[in-house]
Amino acid sequence: MTGAYVLAWVLPLVVGVAIYAAFFESTARARRSTAVGYGALFGFLLAAAVTSIVSRSDTAHAWRTAAPWLVAAAVIAIARWWWRRRGSVTGHSISAEGAEGTQGKGVRTRWQWWLMGALLATLVARALIIVREIWLRPLYPWDAWSAWAIEPKTWMLLGHYVPFGSIHDWAAAPATLDMRTFSAWFYPDALPWLDVWFASAAGGWIEPLVNMPWVGAWIGLLFGHYGQWRTLGLSRWRALLAVYVLASLPLLTVHAAVAGYADLWVAALFGFALLAWMRWLQGRDRRQLALALVCATALHFIKLEGWVWAAALLLSMGFGALSPRWRLRGLAATVVAIAILFAGGTHALFATIGWVDANGEVLLERAGPFALLTTFSWHGDALMGAVNAFFALPNWHLFWWILPFVVIWRWRELVAREWLRLPALLLLACFGALMFLFLATAAADWAQSFTAINRLVLQLTPAVCSLAALLLRDAMLPATANDTDRQPAARSDPA
Amino acid sequence: MIRRIMFAAVLIAIWLGLCLVAADVPFGAKFSPGKQLTMSGRDFFMRTGKGEYDGQGLIVTSLGADNTSLQTASLGRARAEQQPILRYQIRNFPRTLELALMFRTKDAPDDAKTISLPVPVDGEVAVNLATLPQWQGEIHEIGFAEYATSQLVPPDQVKFTPFRIEAVRLEAPSWRQLIPRLRNDWTGYKPWSQRSINTLGAQIETVPSSSLTATIGAGCLLSLLAGWAILGWPRRRMMQAAIATSMVAWVLLDASWLVDLAGKHDTIEAIYADKAWSAREALQPDEETFVAAQAMTKVAAAQGAKHVLVVSDSAFSLLRMIYLLLPIDAVPLEQAYTAVPASIMRADTLIAVVDCDCKYDADSRMLTKGNNVYAVTPVVEQGPLRVYRPRQAAP
Numbered sequence: 001m002t003g004a005y006v007l008a009w010v011l012p013l014v015v016g017v018a019i020y021a022a023f024f025e026s027t028a029r030a031r032r033s034t035a036v037g038y039g040a041l042f043g044f045l046l047a048a049a050v051t052s053i054v055s056r057s058d059t060a061h062a063w064r065t066a067a068p069w070l071v072a073a074a075v076i077a078i079a080r081w082w083w084r085r086r087g088s089v090t091g092h093s094i095s096a097e098g099a100e101g102t103q104g105k106g107v108r109t110r111w112q113w114w115l116m117g118a119l120l121a122t123l124v125a126r127a128l129i130i131v132r133e134i135w136l137r138p139l140y141p142w143d144a145w146s147a148w149a150i151e152p153k154t155w156m157l158l159g160h161y162v163p164f165g166s167i168h169d170w171a172a173a174p175a176t177l178d179m180r181t182f183s184a185w186f187y188p189d190a191l192p193w194l195d196v197w198f199a200s201a202a203g204g205w206i207e208p209l210v211n212m213p214w215v216g217a218w219i220g221l222l223f224g225h226y227g228q229w230r231t232l233g234l235s236r237w238r239a240l241l242a243v244y245v246l247a248s249l250p251l252l253t254v255h256a257a258v259a260g261y262a263d264l265w266v267a268a269l270f271g272f273a274l275l276a277w278m279r280w281l282q283g284r285d286r287r288q289l290a291l292a293l294v295c296a297t298a299l300h301f302i303k304l305e306g307w308v309w310a311a312a313l314l315l316s317m318g319f320g321a322l323s324p325r326w327r328l329r330g331l332a333a334t335v336v337a338i339a340i341l342f343a344g345g346t347h348a349l350f351a352t353i354g355w356v357d358a359n360g361e362v363l364l365e366r367a368g369p370f371a372l373l374t375t376f377s378w379h380g381d382a383l384m385g386a387v388n389a390f391f392a393l394p395n396w397h398l399f400w401w402i403l404p405f406v407v408i409w410r411w412r413e414l415v416a417r418e419w420l421r422l423p424a425l426l427l428l429a430c431f432g433a434l435m436f437l438f439l440a441t442a443a444a445d446w447a448q449s450f451t452a453i454n455r456l457v458l459q460l461t462p463a464v465c466s467l468a469a470l471l472l473r474d475a476m477l478p479a480t481a482n483d484t485d486r487q488p489a490a491r492s493d494p495a
Numbered sequence: 496m497i498r499r500i501m502f503a504a505v506l507i508a509i510w511l512g513l514c515l516v517a518a519d520v521p522f523g524a525k526f527s528p529g530k531q532l533t534m535s536g537r538d539f540f541m542r543t544g545k546g547e548y549d550g551q552g553l554i555v556t557s558l559g560a561d562n563t564s565l566q567t568a569s570l571g572r573a574r575a576e577q578q579p580i581l582r583y584q585i586r587n588f589p590r591t592l593e594l595a596l597m598f599r600t601k602d603a604p605d606d607a608k609t610i611s612l613p614v615p616v617d618g619e620v621a622v623n624l625a626t627l628p629q630w631q632g633e634i635h636e637i638g639f640a641e642y643a644t645s646q647l648v649p650p651d652q653v654k655f656t657p658f659r660i661e662a663v664r665l666e667a668p669s670w671r672q673l674i675p676r677l678r679n680d681w682t683g684y685k686p687w688s689q690r691s692i693n694t695l696g697a698q699i700e701t702v703p704s705s706s707l708t709a710t711i712g713a714g715c716l717l718s719l720l721a722g723w724a725i726l727g728w729p730r731r732r733m734m735q736a737a738i739a740t741s742m743v744a745w746v747l748l749d750a751s752w753l754v755d756l757a758g759k760h761d762t763i764e765a766i767y768a769d770k771a772w773s774a775r776e777a778l779q780p781d782e783e784t785f786v787a788a789q790a791m792t793k794v795a796a797a798q799g800a801k802h803v804l805v806v807s808d809s810a811f812s813l814l815r816m817i818y819l820l821l822p823i824d825a826v827p828l829e830q831a832y833t834a835v836p837a838s839i840m841r842a843d844t845l846i847a848v849v850d851c852d853c854k855y856d857a858d859s860r861m862l863t864k865g866n867n868v869y870a871v872t873p874v875v876e877q878g879p880l881r882v883y884r885p886r887q888a889a890p
Contacts, residue, residue: 119746122753129760136767138776141692146814150821157822170826171835175842180824182817206772248749250695253756258692392709394695394755397748401712402741409734450694478731 005209008047008063008201009216015070016043018077022084024276024291030230030239037224038291040216041268045298046070048194055196056161062200108237116237119244123222126253130215133257139207144260147184149210152195154180156205166365186368190301191262214259221268222247225462228275232282233473242469249465251395251458262303263455269295269302270309271462274423277317278470281419292317304368305459309430316426320418346373372441379444386438389453396461403468410471424467430460502725509717517705518676519623524668528580531666532573534637539566539660542638552661558641562650565597566660567638575600575634578665579625580672583639585615587658590684590762593644596624600632609640612702616683621675622702623668637663644686644762646811649778652766681707681751684758689811695755711748715740779819784812787849787880788819794845794875794882795823801843804828804885806864812850820847832867839869839885846871848881855881 017039024038025031050069055062139145155161162178164185173179195210202209222243229239246252255264273295279288296313299306319330341349350356355367362371390400407414407424414420434456438447446452536552544564545557558564581596588594596610608629613620624630639660643650666672685697697704719737722728728736767775779785795803803820806828807813817825828846831838839846846862846869853864855873862869862883871883 122749125753126756129756133760133763136763136775138779140687142689142811142814143692145818150818153818153821167826167830167834167838171831171838178824181826183830207776208772245745248745248752250752250756253752254691254695257756257760258687261692388706389694391712392706394706394708394748394752397708397745397752398712398715398741401716405737450690452693454694455692477734 002201002203004063004201004203005198007067008198009212011067011070011074012043012047012197013040014043015046015074015077016040018074018081019043019046022077022081024287026285026287028227028231030227032227033223034227034231037220037222037227038272038295040220041224041265041272043070044194044213044216045190045301046073047197048190049301051197051200052189052193055200058159059155059161059196060159060200062196063198064200066197112237116240116244119248120240123244123247126247127215127219130218130253130257131212134211134215134259135208137208139211139260141258141260143184147182147187148191148260148262149195149207150182150184151189152192152199152210153205155192156196156199168365186304186366188301188303188306190298191265211259214256214264217264217268218247218252218256221252221264221271221462224268224272225275225466228272228279229466229469229473232275232278232470234469235473238469238473242465245399245469246462246465249396249399249461251454252461255455255458261455263458265302266299266306266309266459267462269299269306270313270459271466273299273313274426274463275466277313277320278419278423278466281320281422289317304370305456308433309459312426312430312433316422316429320422341373342376350374369443372437372443375442376440377442379439379441379447382438382444382447385444385447385450386435386453389447389450389457393450393454395454396457399461399465403464406468406471410475413471413475420467420470423463427460427464427467434460498725498727502721505721505725506718509721510714513710513714513717514673514677515670517680517707517710518621518673519625519668519703519705520670520673521668524670526670528666528669528671530577531664532570532578534568534570534663536660536662538568539638539663540568541565542567544641549659552659554657554659555641556657558653558655562653563640563642565638565640567597567636568663570635570637570665573634573665575624575630575632578667579623579630580621580664580666580668581612581624582619582621582662582664582666582672582675583612583615584619584661584663585639585658586617586661587656588615589653589656589658590614590686590758591644591648591653591765592641592655593686595640595642597638597640598634599636601635602632604635610702612639613679613697613704614684614686616679618678619662619675620679620683621672623672623676624702625668626703634665637665643780646689646780647686648762648766649780649782651782652778654765677705680705682754685755686762687759691759695752707751708748711744715744779815781812781815783879784815784849785819786878787847788816790877790880791816791820791845791847791882792823794877794880795820798845798874798884799843800845802826802841802845804831804839804844804846806846806848806853807850808852809850816847816849828869829864829867832869840887844885845874846883846885848883849879853881855883860886 017035019042020035020039025035028034047066047070050066051062054069055065058065139149151164162180164180164182165173166185167181170179170181194213198213199205199210225246226239226243229242230236234242252264252267255261273292276288276292276295279285280292292313296310299310315334319327322330347356347362350362350367355363357363362374364371390396414424437443438453443452537548539553541553541555542565543559543561544555546553546555546566548554553566555564555566585594592614594612594614596612597607599607610624610627610629612622643653680697685695696706719733719740722736723733766778770778777785791803794800801824803823803825804827805813805816805820805825807816813827817827825847828839848862851864853862855862855871860870860872862871870886872886874882874884876882
């Protein structure tokens with residue numbers, strides 16, 4: 001490992017944290033943790049974006065050409081952060097945001113903290129195993145080498161960018177154009193460019209060093225969620241317990257250890273967007289609304305599903321901003337739009353954007369997985385696959401067993417608080433869309449073979465974990481009949 | 496007091512019942528299987544590899560030249576349908592190896608059928624073969640085959656250590672399968688596979704595996720319901736019990752996952768640790784494809800080829816070849832031919848054949864793959880790789 005590679009890690013982290021601190025954060029509780037989590041992902045994605053713009057002609061030295069831009073961004077962000085900090089310190093004292101939450105102030109005994117320490121120690125053990133797995137092994141999982149790494153490896157080893165297109169584009173390309181093709185040529189290329197950034201810093205296509213950011217995404221996801229949970233009202237103990245729950249989910253660990261897929265990044269960004277939106281709903285902090293919008297719009301740069309999740313997030317945010325009367329109209333409009341899509345509108349939409357050939361056939365090479373939305377048929381068998389995926393396979397421990405009981409237990413809280421209710425509706429809609437995909441389209445095979453179903457669920461799971469954790473933020477055991485002292489904690493939540 | 500005793504009895508019934516369901520023990524099954532076919536390790540003979548007998552069975556001491564081993568035993572008469580439970584006891588089985596059951600039936604004595612089996616932990620393993628379509632008829636020979644775990648362990652990196660086949664039984668379903676079945680399903684070694692990124696659990700789809708998550712989830716739920724119904728737990732007590740049960744169950748499942756993860760990782764350490772990246776990079780589970788890709792890179796450079804069209808019977812080998820050939824412009828031959836037939840005739844194009852039963856006819860100079868026939872000129876044949884140059888077919 002070289003100094004350049006270390007710098008290639010440090011620079012995105014510094015610029016990401018600085019941007020978060022400068023533009024999105026105030027004085028919230030656990031803001032450092034939030035800044036590290038969001039900052040890590042922002043930094044990585046910014047490094048990928050800059051590399052894709054300035055390093056196309058010399059990918060072998062991509063990090064050298066891109067680094068000055070990141071340094072400049074870091075300087076600007078740090079200056080703005082310093083200016084904001086100075087202004088707030090010399091101006092007036094500021095209250096710690098998030099203090100309005102009830103924080104579940106239960107006193108913890110020493111053994112409870114020991115238990116927490118032991119649980120968190122298992123997370124450290126997991127992190128070490130993940131790092132060793134990535135460090136030791138050549139790129140392993142199927143789609144990683146058959147889809148995600150094709151572009152960056154080509155660009156890196158050629159020393160410059162070449163375009164990728166469909167097999168027809170490839171066949172029709174003139175001899176002077178070095179056009180390439182592979183089955184997943186239409187995938188978004190943020191992660192491929194991130195690979196180029198790290199590969200160029202490593203001095204070649206060294207797969208363990210290219211894949212190491214996946215452990216960064218895993219850790220960033222945990223830090224970001226912890227920080228936002230604290231700000232949204234979780235006590236330290238409950239937030240740490242929730243971090244343990246999230247980090248112990250086996251499939252999440254697998255996606256870090258067996259690096260190369262994009263689902264972990266989508267999960268992190270979707271979870272971050274939802275949490276920032278929750279903070280906007282709870283405290284009307286415009287910076288958090290902007291943060292939610294940034295995270296939502298970044299999703300489609302990672303993976304195709306990002307378009308769907310981004311649309312769901314943006315529609316939900318728009319829905320939440322409407323007055324009750326307009327919400328009803330918005331809901332009716334959404335139902336009508338969905339009905340139109342089912343009644344042939346999808347095909348018409350694809351024809352408009354050029355995804356249909358002259359014979360009216362959907363071009364699979366352009367529509368990709370969205371082609372599934374043009375033919376509907378009931379696949380009841382997939383239901384058993386879905387039930388198995390949630391409740392029997394060892395991917396989630398007891399997460400999906402426990403979740404319904406949390407919702408039932410905290411139903412009143414869920415209904416009463418808009419900042420919980422709206423995100424819950426969003427997640428319900430997302431899972432409804434997934435179930436529709438598996439039960440009503442040819443994607444049913446993905447549920448029965450336990451392939452994409454688990455990865456798609458993974459993309460939503462950190463957000464669902466957030467909802468569950470925040471539902472339990474001030475949950476207390478019911479009082480006994482003669483225990484008048486034990487009342488539910490005061491709810492001073494302004495929302 | 497009576498209620499508590501009743502509660503304890505119900506708890507035992509719940510958990511035992513769930514374990515029996517998980518282990519595929521049918522309702523009404525006997526405790527003991529009755530008729531069973533028992534073989535000692537000493538009944539097995541080495542077919543490939545080397546072995547020796549000791550008092551406890553057959554010790555396989557080395558693999559054969561192709562890094563595989565096979566041991567077989569002749570059976571008297573065993574009806575597959577009546578004896579679908581296979582129990583086997585193999586000690587010190589190396590984690591880098593995959594285990595398969597080989598058997599022949601009286602109806603098709605020349606057709607050796609194979610089924611992937613769970614890697615045995617020390618102790619006995621039980622699997623239910625009843626759901627497998629191949630497991631029918633009269634079995635007259637049975638055996639075990641061992642080879643490097645596919646798509647995970649490079650065949651040269653097996654790091655073989657001797658193991659002993661001690662006992663093998665075929666029997667009817669009974670309660671006796673409960674412990675060996677659940678112990679292996681729930682705590683046994685499950686190597687990484689290409690399936691792991693999609694789901695954990697049993698990484699082989701051939702034999703059914705029981706779910707620890709579903710058993711614990713259902714067990715906790717039913718136990719709490721029993722506490723509420725029998726002991727009349729008030730809401731507060733019920734909540735306390737539910738929280739405590741959930742936490743304990745979660746930690747148990749997580750401990751099981753950590754053991755699984757550590758087991759998976761141990762294999763990776765055994766193969767790749769203490770090696771430089773240049774050495775680790777060459778340790779691909781599909782060594783032949785890696786070697787073929789290296790050879791093809793040299794051929795392409797020597798022939799001045801800009802495009803390589805790859806053909807293979809295996810999607811895995813095809814895509815691996817394309818990845819390993821980068822940055823050469825490599826494309827699946829059949830896909831290019833189907834989309835734009837003329838595209839395969841471009842200048843500076845070679846065809847690479849790996850892991851394929853494609854037939855080349857020297858007289859007609861045609862390469863046949865399935866229904867497609869390509870006019871080609873042979874360029875070179877090197878180990879697992881065959882290279883051709885496309886040519887215009889005679890009109």
